[in-house]
Amino acid sequence: MSLYKTILRPIFFQFDPEKVHYFTFDMIKLMSRIPGFSALTRSVFKVKDVRLERKLFGITFPSPVGLAAGFDKNAVLFNELADYGFGFIEIGTVTPKAQAGNPKKRLFRLKDDQGIINRMGFNNDGIQPAVEHLKKNKGKVIVGGNIGKNTDIPTAQYTQDYCEVFEALHDYVDYFVLNVSCPNVGSHAKLGDKDYLLELISAVQKLNNAKTEKRPILLKIAPDLNPQQLDEIIEIVAETKIDGVIASNTSVNREGLKATEETLAEIGNGGLSGKPIKDRSTATIEYLAKTSNKAFPIIGVGGIHSAQDALDKIRAGADLVQVYTGFIYEGPSLVKKINKAILKST
Template sequence: MTFYERWLRPLAFRLDPETAHALAVDALAAAGALPPARSLLKSLYAFEHPSLRTRVAGLDFPNPVGLAAGFDKDCRALSALAAAGFGFIEAGTLTAEPQGGNPRPRLFRYPESRAVVNRMGFNNDGVEAASRRLAALGPRPVPLGLNLGVNADVPAEEAPAAYVRAFTRLAPHGDYFVVNVSCPNQQGLRRLQEKLRLEKILAALQGVNRFAKPVFVKLSPDLELAELEGLIPLLLEASSGVVCTNTSLSRDPALLGTRLSQDAASTRGGLSGAPLRELSTRAIREVYRLSGGRLPIIGCGGIFSAEDAYEKIRAGASLVQLYTGLVYRGLGLLGEVQEGLARLLLDHGLSRVGEAVGRSHALSPASADAPVPAPD
């Protein structure tokens, strides 16, 4: 049992989840401002190994394990998070204007399922505040993704302009960008995944993408296979890759492969954590297969161990992200996943993580015609 699990988690779990989260971000923001605290975080958590270095969408990553969007929505704790050893960090979701989000309570833990349900609704300080913080940050130690959304009062026809406003303000400050069209907690947002709507958003963004920054699209795990299939040509043409996946509205045991408690099943919002793992890995597998391995994938959903991360990589993810696992296991999970990945690569006779990407397809006779090793 780690220090977090033994001492910090019992305290944190006595607090309302959103209060505990705000305290964690405050503590990390404070630690990030102090060089000795950053060194301590580095010595406690960071793990380096040459086999974990990788290159995706033209960016160099010290390791493939990143922080998922939603933890540091307002870019407040980036220095500490980088010191702790994340291979990359995705901040946001940020919207053009500040937004309060949905009424509280809007964040719920279900320890028996190692799950979280949230209906935060894009609470964030807006792109102005974020760009001021980012300008003060100096050089970015690891690649920084900025995840963009639209404010709740923006009608679907104006979504492309809203993404453009947020993107233009933040473009100099991020290494890659994510178009979030998959948050289930803002009415109508997931309809922006429809091909024609998404096409307009991506065209508008590429029209103002002066620095040629990679633009990813974050997908829902609840898309039907046919919807996913319909999106692949557009994604191949107009994006740099996808983040698979956001949280799920499904509570169906047949889809999730597990039955949730009555409480978790009846709480409105996006489900994350262990019950999402299989659903998100399935989406990764399908995107990799449908794109012939040509679309870089950031895999996310229910990673609690190196084996979980490795499964997503073998399904086709070039990079992976953590969120809910950190709520239950603390930052110790990060080093555990990285160290475990390096060991798994060695066990499988691989010298670089890029060699493992999509490998489960190569071994599956059913998809013998599909796989092309993804670029790493």
């Protein structure tokens, strides 16, 4: 049992999840300023081995284990988080203008289920602060940019918002993710519409193709899609030549939870992450990989709380994996455990 799970997590879990999130950010920032701390952290958590390298869409990832978007929304901690063994870190979701997101309280732990429900609503500081932080990139890790739209805008402006963030972040990130599947923002249905996705991806691809250096573009999808909708995703990838898919985002499905109906009613709406969506996410990956005959790269995310969970996603067809909720429940040693298990399985 790790120090994190026996001492730190029980303390953290006594307090409001969102406050703990920002407290840990401050602590990691503070600790990293102590001479030698970053080097010590790397020596404890980082696994360096060429066998972990993965080459996808023109990028060499030093390890297949990444940190999913939503953790470092404003790109303030990616340099420090790189010391914990991640092969890549996805910042965002970034929107053109700063927005406060949904009213608090909006982040909830389901301890018995080892899950989290959030309805943050793309709270972030907007483009400019993200760019300023990304300019301080020390080059220790691959950085992805997860991009979205501002919430209170007319539907005609959706594509413009994505394009604006793409243009602003292009020089500072290694790849992009179009976040069209978050259940906590308005007009969720339109963002999942096939015709609209074709329009959005084509617009971003047009900007990308005009660049001297193109960036890989991926689509992040929900774990709640049915086979017909997943077939549409496969068709969209083929038609637009987008670089890959991230499967999956948080879920609106509440089936099979240990949490009581009363608890869930009290929490209200939001996206579910963590162990409860593990199998749904893995099934989505497997369907995409098998049905498309592995026609495109897949990043697997959703419910990875152990090395075995990560291996299951890789066997299902994921080329890379990302953690988030598992990182909160299991602690930073999770990344090292996954990397070591991958080495053992090769």
